[in-house]
Amino acid sequence: MxxxxxxxxxxxxxxxxxxxxxxxxxxxxxxxxxxxxxxxxxxxxxxxxxxxxxxxxxxxxxxxxxxxxxxxxxxxxxxxxxxxxxxxxxxxxxxxLSPQEMALRTPIGERQQITLRDGSELQLNAATEIDVRYSWRQRQVDLRQGEALFDVTRNPYRPFVIDSGLAQITVRGTRFVVNRLPDRLRVSVDHGLVEVASSRQPDEVWQVGAGQVIEVDGAGHLHRVDLAASNALAFTRGNLVFENADLGEIAASLSRYRERPVATQATYPQPRISAVLQLSDVEDFIRALPNIAPVRVSEGAQHTELRPR
CATH class of the missing domain: 1.10.10 (Arc Repressor Mutant, subunit A)
Structure with a gap:
């Protein structure tokens, strides 16, 4: 409109x-x-x-x-x-415009696309949990874990608000991805304008435009990151794109696609890795990691561990 x-x-x-x-x-x-x-x-x-x-x-x-x-x-x-x-x-x-409540859950290795009553479209990455609560005056979504693409139908009188724990994201109509990683939150805007307000730092409220990417760290501070916003849409096409990614991001992303989770320790310095892979090649990528980066891969009792070498 x-x-x-x-x-x-x-x-x-x-x-x-x-x-x-x-x-x-x-x-x-x-x-x-x-x-x-x-x-x-x-x-x-x-x-x-x-x-x-x-x-x-x-x-x-x-x-x-x-x-x-x-x-x-x-x-x-x-x-x-x-x-x-x-x-x-x-x-x-x-x-x-009527109220709507629903809980959306995607299992490991499976993605889901859904259209809400107002015409907004959501694409959930694997291992993602979202609660939707539409009232007459506001469209509320709680991202409890995982990653999702939001293509929000414009409505200037009924804002679309995402609560992700570390930050609240408010839009009227735009297309963007929110990725809830273990130690931070990443927001990548494909088009439109998004307002990101830190839940822990009340003075930090940013407007994020098309092509921009920001992260919210564990303390609630907002940071701009030099990444292509389009990378975040890769999962909707069946790919994973890592650009200068640390082991924490890689472990969390890979864990969404395998029953045996991938873990890592928050040690420094961390190797930085750039790679593009198909979702069907996750196991091959893990086996190849020691050959493309200074990383050790070991199998523990309940998980696969990545450690800097």
């Missing part, structure tokens, strides 16, 4: 509702500012008689919800009539 559509919906409600004469100059200026504004407003006038556009019907409903919050006595006269028409002609919208 474009900004012009959202603005036109808001103006349409004002004019049909109780817009004052003082608002008319602002309305005319908005119309004249961009030919698209007049086109969108005309489309809403046509929609008054024919509810054939689901996107504009949704825009009107969202604008109505927003203005009702801003001005509790707003919905009367023409706006009330419009609300009744919306309820009769677009019952599907109640489904998309």
């Amino acid at each position: 474009s900004d012009a559509t959202t603005q036109a919906a808001a103006w349409f409600l004002r004019i049909r509702g109780d817009a004052s004469l003082a608002q008319q100059p602002a309305f005319r200026s908005w119309l004249a500012a961009n030919p698209e504004h007049a086109e969108e407003y005309s489309a809403f006038e046509a929609l008054w008689n024919d509810f054939g556009s689901t996107s504009r019907t949704e825009a009107l409903a969202q604008a109505m919800e927003h203005q009702q919050r801003e001005r509790p006595g707003y919905l009367r006269r023409g706006a009330c009539a419009l609300l009744l028409m919306l309820a009769a002609a677009a019952g599907w919208l109640g489904y998309r």
